[in-house]
Amino acid sequence: MNDHHKTFIAFVKLGGFLRDYCNLQQSVDPWSKKLDEAVALAKHKNGWFTSENVLHALQNWGELLTEEQLSAWLGEYDLNQNRPKTVALILAGNIPLVGFHDFLSVLITGNRALVKLSSNDDVLLSFIGEYLIHIEASLEPKIRFEKERLQNFDAVIATGSNNTSRYFEHYFGKGPNIIRKNRxxxxxxxxxxxxxxxxxxxxxxxxxxxxxxxxxxxxxxxxxxxxxxxxxxxxxxxxxxxxxxxxxxxxxxxxxxxxxxxxxxxxxxxxxxxxxxxxxxxxxxxxxxxxxxxxxxxxxxxxxxxxxxxxSEGFYPTETGFGKTQKPSLPDYADDIDTVDFLLKT
Incomplete structure (x- = not known):
């Protein structure tokens, strides 16, 4: 089994774990209990991260991380053209797991993720990284959470405000990058x-x-x-x-x-x-x-x-249906920038 397939299977297993966790009324296995602790800690550290909203985010990702949906999404790309690289991810922390799509995209295309978490959301993705390494040991060298200055990377995906984007462009603008602003x-x-x-x-x-x-x-x-x-x-x-x-x-x-x-x-x-x-x-x-x-x-x-x-309904070509904004599908890229295409061509 090659590394691409191992990573794919790891995310499918993660999806199954998240679905089971959200659907069961009580946590019975050690990893579910660990996730209980992560949800409680995330809420303690950030008062906006209520259990209901964290579970909503976990449920959404659980529903998306299936073999069928991941295959349909990735089937549009040739993953073999990827040149393995280290991608620095500077993540926002406004809502639970807001940076997960970037994290997923980097790893599932065969790259290494060097992650700078927001202090507002530094618990949940750390847990997911730990769980992925637990079920697929080959991911251990590909997942790194960095608390100090980011160094030794080949590309950057940074998400922030209009103000921080100027800082990002100054420091990271010379290399391959996606820099997101307020929307x-x-x-x-x-x-x-x-x-x-x-x-x-x-x-x-x-x-x-x-x-x-x-x-x-x-x-x-x-x-x-x-x-x-x-x-x-x-x-x-x-x-x-x-x-x-x-x-x-x-x-x-x-x-x-x-x-x-x-x-x-x-x-x-x-x-x-x-x-x-x-x-x-x-x-x-x-x-x-x-x-x-x-x-x-x-x-x-x-x-x-x-x-x-x-x-809207019937107003705009790329409109989103009522009640659907917080349930994006895998190809719904932030700022309409195709992250996977960027990663494969960098």
Missing amino acids: NSVAVLTGNESEAQLKALGEDIFRYYGLGCRSVSKVFVPKDYDFDLLFKSLYAYADIIDHKKYANNYDYNKAVYLMSDFNILDNGFLILKEDQGYASPIASLFYERYDSTAELKNRLENEREQLQCIV
Whole structure:
């Protein structure tokens, strides 16, 4: 069995382990108990990483890491053209396991991963690395987590903010790289959405407390849009306000908006503010009214580099369905940059 196949099988086994872990009500084997401890520690270190959200991330990856889905994804590439290299991964930490796709892509194409974890998410991927080495010893020299300065690498994939991207470009811009900046996701509503669709949109807005680049932070609505149905549909998520960090952000942002005399709509757990920007603060959702769908399409096309997902139905060619932003498939590359293609051609 060659190394490519060994790594492939290791990730299939990881998928099975994650599915079993999420589906079983109690942990019975030593590795499940270790994952229990990792989930608890991740929550302790980062108050946004609730057990529910961590399990959501683990469940998603468990569903994707099957022999069928991995084969379909990788079948589009010739992995034999890869020249084994060390790839430095500088990962974000805004949502649980946000850097796992890069980690998977590097290893499954036959490369070595030199990983710099975010202090906000430094538990879960460490556990996964340990588990992979446990089930496939040949991965041990290919997985390294580095706490000090990154050295001796051939390519870089770095994810951060618009500010950190300038730092990344300065230090890593001379070699092969993918450097990601801030992006946001939006939804385009027509007023004809069903209550079920709008409730599903709540998943796109509230999952991970809106901290992901795939989280919907803004909605575009027609000129005469009535927000009553949207508020009614989103009420299913009202208990999000019970989370202390979220509630603190809600209270703070509401106070700032009221003191600034902004016109806001408020339902007790979400603030809607009319704003031309994309990046709404936590517990807030920007909205903007549009006259012409053609003009809006043109604008979104021109500003595509600022956007990760566009949620709609029958509006945009590469749209994401309602409730689907936080369930990307394996070929759904961040910033629409094909990571596997980059790795194979570098």
